[in-house]
Amino acid sequence: MKKLELIKIVITVLLCALLVVPIILSNHSWPTQARDYLFDNARSDTGATNTVSAIYLGYRAMDTLGETLVLLVSVTGTMAILVKLGKEHSDEEATSFSLAPEKRPTNRLRTHLLETVASKLGPIVLLFGFYVMLYGHISPGGGFQGGVIVASAIVFLALGTEVKSKLTNTLVLSRIEALSFLVLILASISGVFFESGFFGNPIKSASSLSANFIILLNIIIGLKVGTSIAVMCIAMMGGSHDH
């Protein structure tokens, strides 16, 4: 039977290669219509100079909403599985990475060096994460990128011991996540009532800061992504059975 398996695998890979490689190696010139249009109009349509942000938070914002939903669902699913696993093995392994020092036996991997440096780095990385989030419309960056940096900052804070802040409390983090998801949905629906259609910019002509909708979306998405990934990482470190 093993030979049959091998033959099946080889045939599968060969057939897929036969069909996919011509597409990859195609020599047709890459279309320039999108680039030319965006070069002329991105700033006036959306107010952003980062054309990539203009696309995924402006013209194709629906895809970004879908991506946020995938993140929400997969984090919910992963957390549900991990929390159940953590409950089964609550004593031996999980506590070696837990956050509260009194539950932790001496562990070679968590040294004083790691804890001190991480807790000092945490706030700096947090600031950098917010910078990337807020400046996403004029320089490379944006909600997702900034959110992931914020998540790693929260993980740093959790690894350190000198800071016992609310930011590493999973309850607070999940509340921020829930509220930012709610605000995201409300922001996207608000366009319906302001005649720019679903996910349209509701304050298009209003204020002087023309990229306001993009900045708002960046902040909301950044908070949502940051807090949900941080909660997942803290759960993987075994901290979720705190509450």
Next chain:
Amino acid sequence: MNIESLFLAPIYLPLLASALLVTAKAFGQASKVAESLAFLIGLMLPAVCLALLTPAVIAHQSVETVIGAWETNLGIHYHFDGLSWLLIALHLAVSIPVFLYSKSNPSNRETFSIIFFIQCASVAATSLTADLFNLFVCLEVMGVTSYVLIASNDEDGSVLASFTYLLFSATAMVFFLIGAFGLYRVTGSLSYALIAEVKNSLSGNDLIVAQLSLVLIVVSTLLRCAVVPLSGWLVGAHSKAPHAVSALLSGVLIKIPLFALIRLLLLVTSSERIGSILAWAGGISAVAGILLALREVQAKRLLAYSSVSQIGYVVAAYGLAIEAGLESERGALLIASSLFYAFCHAIAKALLFLSVGTATDALGTKDLRKGRSAAAYLKASGERVPIITISYGIALFSISALPPTLGFWGKNMLTYLAKGHGSAYLLTITAILTITAYLKLSVLFLPSKRPVPAVKTQSFGAIHVSLLLLSLMILLGGVFALPIQHFITTLLLPLGSNEVYSSGYNAYHELAKTFVTLTFALFLTVLGCSTYARNLLAKIPASSAGFSNLFFGYALALTVLAFQLVR
């Protein structure tokens, strides 16, 4: 309330409901209020919106818009018409009873509801989208919600089924991306209309790249519809999932991608060749699925294989419709009968999964060799009126295409319209074997002399309401089948031409055929009780959901379709 303001409601209303539930879960407050509010906003309001949109779709109005009202081709195009209306109606018809059923299971309630509403929104978005990358994102959202829901009852078997489905589907989605790459490269756009416009005028190497890309996209989408040879994942996933999730998956999620694809296929000129292959694949799927169902001894696995078989009907009619072209009378009637049968199967299969699921829970076993007298067990656990048994009977009649149910009309109309193509013979054979398989399943309800031990009592309120809703749909559908069929045909007409066609088919004229089918099936069932038949059935090899088999089927589907298109 005009059509432009309402048609996106089935997307954002369930999202709002889900956001409310997430907030309620995070703040730990008032979950019952949140659930009822979410049910109203996420399921009832979209139903109201659909009702308000009915006059507009009957008058063949449709909306083509760019999300966000950008005046450029860079935006995401959405297209609402009768097809979207019907798909969202199909989804609501199954998901409202399923949501009510899920109220009876207290564990995992919050997570289930949140993910359920996100799935509702993604199904609505898939039915409306006219943009290739948005279709990718919507299919991924549908997929991720399915993976999590399948694994949600935390049994080892369901985790493995979810893992297998996840890897298979995620890989196929990467192939979808390569297809999108190819199409964007040669056409310069991601919206269906512009892709088709450019693709239809391509030639030479560019045409080959475009055809191969189309093949990748079509097969990766069809994977979710579980046509043979892409059906290996379905048995594990649908049989191990919680009952409400099985009902939702088998009822809705294997049909939506098929009909969402039709928007792209209609615009592209080479789709007639795809249609012919799909028709044969549907027929083979129908027979293979039911043969594998016959050899099963586990109740939910039998139902899952039967889903593979019944989706073969839908795909066969769909393929024949595309081959004939939707402007012709035959094509328009076939696509309407395909969607009509999708409705019939969705409601019947949801009812079957829910009733058989509850019965096997009460019995404590899913094994057909051991479980007997389910009605008595259900009575012992607190069911005063045997609604579950009656609902099972109604669903059995519907899926066996016996009068006076919805399925009687659906299956007979489909087989009648499919006459003339070889797959019609396969469909007729399948009809006989389907009745035999379901008679085999019904042994769960046979009375037995063994005394019923004491079982845990549970409340059946929510379960009864949901089963009654579904049974009512089957019976009312059976009575009003001709108007419903005409309604569906009218709504789908803008896809092809605008002439009004009516099939004038009366299923009661084929009562004789139904009687003959039933007789054959009873004869086969009696034969099947013998040991000779049992040994013969055991010789049919079980299809294993190993990765090499799954991907071999995928590669086979790609090659066959590519050969047909690039020729």
Next chain:
Amino acid sequence: MIIERILIALLFLSGFTAIVGMRNIIRKVFGLNLLNAAVVLLFILEGSRIGNQAPILDEGITTMVDPIPQALMLTAIVIGVCVTALSLALAVRLYRATGSLDIQVITERLQREH
């Protein structure tokens, strides 16, 4: 240059072979990541053929690269990461349930208790 695309195709095929052929479920997840990486690189690489400057409309930018593939791949990367996280959680759950990471051993053990 065609060599880059050939290398991406090889990356794609090796990821695919890992998913289909490898028995260890963690290696299958690696394969999925390789597949995603190959597609992302393909889109970005080919989109960069038409220009040579980053797609940010600062002063003096004349020919920027195509920003559409970059925006699409942002979405694809996030979806890939989420699916990887979910699959790894499922893999750990399978390991705790059966004690093995080999797909055939897992299938056999689960079928035995079924």
